[in-house]
Amino acid sequence: EKQESMLELEDIHVYYGNIHALKGISLHVQRGEIVTLIGGNGAGKTTTLRTISGLIHPRMGTIKLEGKRIDMLPPHEVVARGIGHAPEGRRIFPRMSVKENLELGAYLRNDKDGIRADMERVFTLFPRLKERINQKAGTMSGGEQQMLAIARALMARPKVLLLDEPSMGLAPILVEQIFSIIKEINEQGTTILLVEQNALMALSVAHRGYVIETGKIVLADSAKALQENDMVRKSYLGEE
Ligand code: ATP
Numbered sequence: 001e002k003q004e005s006m007l008e009l010e011d012i013h014v015y016y017g018n019i020h021a022l023k024g025i026s027l028h029v030q031r032g033e034i035v036t037l038i039g040g041n042g043a044g045k046t047t048t049l050r051t052i053s054g055l056i057h058p059r060m061g062t063i064k065l066e067g068k069r070i071d072m073l074p075p076h077e078v079v080a081r082g083i084g085h086a087p088e089g090r091r092i093f094p095r096m097s098v099k100e101n102l103e104l105g106a107y108l109r110n111d112k113d114g115i116r117a118d119m120e121r122v123f124t125l126f127p128r129l130k131e132r133i134n135q136k137a138g139t140m141s142g143g144e145q146q147m148l149a150i151a152r153a154l155m156a157r158p159k160v161l162l163l164d165e166p167s168m169g170l171a172p173i174l175v176e177q178i179f180s181i182i183k184e185i186n187e188q189g190t191t192i193l194l195v196e197q198n199a200l201m202a203l204s205v206a207h208r209g210y211v212i213e214t215g216k217i218v219l220a221d222s223a224k225a226l227q228e229n230d231m232v233r234k235s236y237l238g239e240e
Contacts, residue, residue: 001158003030003031003036004066004067004193005028005029005064005067006028006029006030006031006032006033006066006159006160007028007052007063007064007065007083007160007191007193008028008029008062008064009025009026009027009028009048009052009062009063010025010026010059010061010062010063010064010209011024011060011061011062012024012025012026012048012051012060012061012062012063012071012077013027013058013060013061013216014044014047014051014056014058014235015034015059017113017208019238020215021044021047021096022047022048022051022058022059022215022216023072023214023215023216024043024216025044025048025061025212025215025216025217026061026064026217026219027220028102029191029192029193030096030191031191032186032189032206033186033191033192033196033206033238034182034183034186034191034192034205034206034207035192035193035194035206035207035208035209035210036083036191036193036194036196036199036202036206036209036210036223037194037195037196037209037210038195038196038197038199038202038203038209038210038211038212038226038232038236039197039211039213039236040197040213040235042214043198043212043213043214043215043220044212044214044215045164045165045195045196045212046085046088046153046164046165046173046195047087047215048212049162049164049193049195050088051063051071051187052070052078052083052085052162053058053075053078053079053083053085053162054070054071054073054077054078055075056073057072058071060186063174064157065081065082065159065160066082067081068081070083070084073154073187074228076088076108079108079156079158079227080108080197082158082159082160083158083159083160083162084153084154084156084157084160084161084162085153085160085161085164086138086150086152086160086161086162086163086164086166087149087151087164088164088165088168090142090145090146091135091149092145092148092149092152092170093134093137094110094136094139095137095138095139096133096136096146097133097135097136097137098129098132098134098137098140099119099133099134099136100213101137101152102119102122102129102147102151102152102155103155104152104155105151105152105153105154105155105156106118106155106156106157107183108156109156109157110220114157115155116158118155118163120189121154122151122154122155123150124179125151125154125184125185126147126148126150126151126183128144128147129144129148132144137236141195142169142170143170143171143174143177143178146166146168146169146170146178147176147178147181148165149183149237150166150178150182150185152199154174154185154190157176159190159191160190160191160192160193161185161192161193162192162193162195163182163192163193163195164195165192165195165196165197165198166178166182166194166195166196167179167196167198167201172201175198176201179201179204179205179228182194183205187203194206198228199232199236199237200236202234202240203221203223203226203227206223207222207223208220208221208222208223209222209223209226211231211232211236215235219231219232
């Protein structure tokens, strides 16, 4: 019998008014995996993550976390069940300090010692944030804000971390850094669903991947097979 998925989407349909943005998305993430969802502009990557997080509700289809449906729940209950979301465009609270942003990430928890331990853990992952603990988040560089968005999502101690374009707008050296941290977070036990336009980097850290085009999954395979796939190489890896 097949192992129960950590996260499973089945035939998800999402509309924005009359726009049919997701046209029957099915995908699964096993416990311990990094799975990447790659695709071009407007393919439906962000919409998929927002639907998993409960920010948008699907018109049709089911989403299960450890076998239990979450697709009807409001966002705060989805967080409570164990989904952490580091959204695109960072969306940290710019006028609050790094520390306050991190504390907000843990707002559903009341285990003070656990929160303190997790704050130390994210500072180990992101030493820059510790150096800037009292700085207003909005005054930090793009890369630091991106790190803060991921760190804040980790403060909820999620079972599954959703990452939306963590490499967006970052200098190449920071892209390398962010991806190596993503790998480390996964090795410490967090299951990850990673949305990226940077297919090259995403496939280099992921175990498996899906390619999404205009709201549909068009390819699903191991990361290695996708790296070698002609269509992926032409469309997403910038090869002729
Ligand atoms: P990008 O990386 O450019 O954000 P994406 O793959 O994340 O692309 P989505 O943002 O999920 O794509 O968008 C999927 C489709 O839904 C697109 O056609 C987009 O124009 C449309 N869409 C997204 N958000 C809205 C919205 N709030 N209202 C109407 N249409 C939307």
